[in-house]
Amino acid sequence: MSWPTASETQATVIVEPTRLTVVRLEGVSVCYRMPQERIGTLKEYVIRRLQRRIRFHEVWALRDIHLEVYQGEIFGIVGRNGAGKSTLLKVIARVLRPTTGRVWVRGRIAPLLELGGGFHPELTGRENIFLNGTLLGRTRREIEERLDWIIDFAELEDFIDAPLRTYSTGMVARLGFAVATAWEPDILIVDEVLAVGDEAFQQKCRTRMAEFRNHGTTILMVSHSMPTVEALCHRAVWLDHGRIQALGPAREVAAAYHQVIERARG
Template sequence: MFVTKNSASEKGLAAQVKDVSKSFRLYRDRSRSFKEAALRRQKKRSFEEFWALKNVSFDVNEGESFGIIGENGSGKSTLLKILTKVYTPTSGSIQTMGKISGLLELGAGFHPELTGRENVYLNGSILGMKRKQIDMMFDEIVEFAELEKFIDTPVKHYSSGMFIRLGFAVAINVDPDILVIDEVLAVGDEHFQHRCNQKILEFKKSNKTIIIVSHALEEMRNLCDRILWLDNGKPQELGKAAKVVDAYLDSINKQEEESAEHKAEKIGKYGRRWGSKEAEITGVEFFDQDGKKKSRFKTTDSLRARIYYKCHQEIDKPVFGVAIHRQDGAHITGPNTKVADIKIDKIKGEGYVDYTVKSLPLLKGGYLFSAAIYDHSCLHPYDHHDEMYFFEIESGVIKEGFGIVHIPASWSIK
């Protein structure tokens, strides 16, 4: 059920969502021809009921920036479409106050055969604006979208970035009371994203209400007052932005740690191995600075690779070596105990060797780890595990995203 009011409520709410659920029918069999469809009309089609949202409730205050986060398929976009009346809820109710403008998905509300100019007027009328109002705002909309040369071109010839620029320019300039934005802004280039963020901040300073879905968690942390975290269509947590983002990241990191361990096991099965086996490597494990076993680290973290071995006879002057490759094959490093001037007289029985990196310089990505035992000449391999182990680096304090390694440095300007 929808209720829309033109004036502000006594409670100062911009939107109120009560026990909203939304289901879709997923049909198992689809007709491949008109004849087949006609014959099936007499039969009851089987379907599976899929609940995209289950009992979602929250309030959005006037002038509040309210965020919605969650993994893909968690129901975020479905919820926004219900708020903007694209969908009706299966159960529950929604009450909104004032005019709502939404930017939900690429090309939404645009007719591909119409020009940019015609679509501005079409979108404006859908949002409840009169032609005179659109006339007054038209130049500002086109200027913000940076489409002066293409405004009379049919939008079917527009790129995805041009679509987004025009859609956002219309949505933000119709002076809505509530602005609803989905992840579509991620399509734009860096310049346009910056302009959009500035416009959103201006909108926020004018005490307008913003409801936004995004995977850019740091931006959500800074922009939003409160955040709702959805998980498989159900509210997982609702509260202050920083607290909810941190809880969500903790959950994601836990899942990715388990995924990294699974990848490590899988890659270990497909790596190469060779050697005479008088001494064997029985396994490699990774630990953090607290001695906790893990396969996922952050740039600048401490990593200790423990190489376990078993000797079938006494080995004189062995050399232990490792190598690290990025998943695309780039060779990062290949040190060994001989080069490091670590003298090992002999080994026998079982034991382990630790290779420790006090501060990982590696940037975000997946890395393959090799371990080997050679004779003192480094020509005869006792056991060589080539790219049989895997660990992953995620972004931490270091935000660099280009290249392979972080080089500590400083900037100065005069």
């Protein structure tokens, strides 16, 4: 998904963040235990697990993360694939429990982490709106009040009562974005799931996010586009192999990361 350029952003009034902390991570680490050898079947896995014959090795997705995000801040997260960016967002969204450390979040979160996350393929689009809205902590009345807006924003009037399994990738993305942004959250978490869809809908997404930004919503976003990070974000963090490599003003972090990427390309 493309975002406003620096020149486009200059024409927009951007609300400066306060120093009120809304996200705090203290010594957060996430470790996965992976089998050292390949196991062919579930039956074999269960037998070997019961016999304690499986050897594991540890894979650290995050290591000793200390981080604060402030109210009204647009906070960028950059790094190579596998650096721990999505894991960090999942920890903040309370989807994933850290192995060690503490996570503190103030306010209601709207997470856009995975395409179709929280949806059921056999339910209709309408039914999935109620399902996903409930998972976001909304009451049935709140969902009913925003139902027409969600359907209209997602441009799914002719398909809303069809099963989700019949939707294209772009249709699922539109529905997911519409549900997640139907209510103005305290914190919006955006992974790079918005890179799908046509340019017209991406522009609608940009406009909606700009509304949130100008109303003081805190936004955490993963992006591989350094111009996007420089244009939109107040601060950013650069992750590599689960560790913080740089944390500070977005332009400085983006420049440092870009320099390393260019050097690696030779």
